[in-house]
Amino acid sequence: MQDFAGRVAVITGGASGVGFGQAQVFGDLGCRVTIVDMREEALQAAAETLRARGIDVHPLQLDVRDRVAWERAADDIEARWGAAPSLLFNTAGVNGFGPLEEASYADFDWIMGVNFGGVVNGIVTLLPRMLAGGTDGHIVSVASMGGFQGSPSAAIYAASKAAVINLMESYALTLPAQGIGVSVLCPASVRSDIAHTLDRRPAELASGSSFITDERFIELQRRLYAGGMDPVELAEHVREAIVADRFWVLPFTETRDGLRAHFDSILAAYDDCVTDPDAAAERARTFDEYRAQSARLRDS
Numbered sequence: 001m002q003d004f005a006g007r008v009a010v011i012t013g014g015a016s017g018v019g020f021g022q023a024q025v026f027g028d029l030g031c032r033v034t035i036v037d038m039r040e041e042a043l044q045a046a047a048e049t050l051r052a053r054g055i056d057v058h059p060l061q062l063d064v065r066d067r068v069a070w071e072r073a074a075d076d077i078e079a080r081w082g083a084a085p086s087l088l089f090n091t092a093g094v095n096g097f098g099p100l101e102e103a104s105y106a107d108f109d110w111i112m113g114v115n116f117g118g119v120v121n122g123i124v125t126l127l128p129r130m131l132a133g134g135t136d137g138h139i140v141s142v143a144s145m146g147g148f149q150g151s152p153s154a155a156i157y158a159a160s161k162a163a164v165i166n167l168m169e170s171y172a173l174t175l176p177a178q179g180i181g182v183s184v185l186c187p188a189s190v191r192s193d194i195a196h197t198l199d200r201r202p203a204e205l206a207s208g209s210s211f212i213t214d215e216r217f218i219e220l221q222r223r224l225y226a227g228g229m230d231p232v233e234l235a236e237h238v239r240e241a242i243v244a245d246r247f248w249v250l251p252f253t254e255t256r257d258g259l260r261a262h263f264d265s266i267l268a269a270y271d272d273c274v275t276d277p278d279a280a281a282e283r284a285r286t287f288d289e290y291r292a293q294s295a296r297l298r299d300s
Helices: 017-028 040-052 068-079 105-116 118-134 155-171 194-200 215-226 231-243 253-272 277-300
Strands: 008-012 032-037 056-059 087-090 137-142 180-185
Touching: 008 017, 008 056, 008 068, 008 118, 017 032, 017 040, 017 087, 017 231, 032 068, 040 056, 040 253, 056 068, 068 118, 087 118, 105 118, 105 155, 118 137, 118 155, 118 180, 137 155, 155 180, 180 231, 194 215
Parallel strands: 008 032, 008 087, 032 056, 087 137, 137 180
Antiparallel strands: none
């Protein structure tokens, strides 16, 4: 994708942080932008700022966990712009820190519901409309560097982002042939308000939480993210990935060595197992045959 002018872009979590950076960058490129967020006041403030830049923006209040609301939103978006989206940015995300052994069902339901369920809901709702639109498109989902390995204090967040990475890898195996590019963005520290997402936790999922709410800890998180990458700079990396039709968006080079060590430890685990090489070769042959037959059945 080279030309963004006139395209309809939908950005979840678009009222602040990473999503707002995307709204600025792709709005400046001429996209007609729908920013989606739960917070009406933040939405209106973001929309006012974007309009002052000359960006055509449509603020839309939506809980990304709500599938029924997603369908209404999709109809609203098409009615507003007279066209289906060709760009979808699944950016909304929440986090919480606490001991995993004390995590509640509500902790899992909230973070998985937003971080993974929100991605699923956005794609399942909008992808058929994007395909029916008959033009090329692109889907970008925000995961995290934390999605590549477990975490002692943000385990649910890490698991949700691991699910996003894997899901987008699967979409990347099928959608490009249908004209829809796929990218996954894995940030590390970004200048955002994610340290304060506990303030937006729904009341029905607030009881029995394991997450740390101590003001000193929240302030520590706030200072950490205040020194992160600017969201506009991050959105420029996303733009470059879309133009280059590149799947991985990994602009945090300071994480390279740690990620390499993690994957090296996985590969090294093969050396701990002594197996029959002939049996391994036969299993591989059988699997290759199955995969080839499955592809033929899928394409027939």
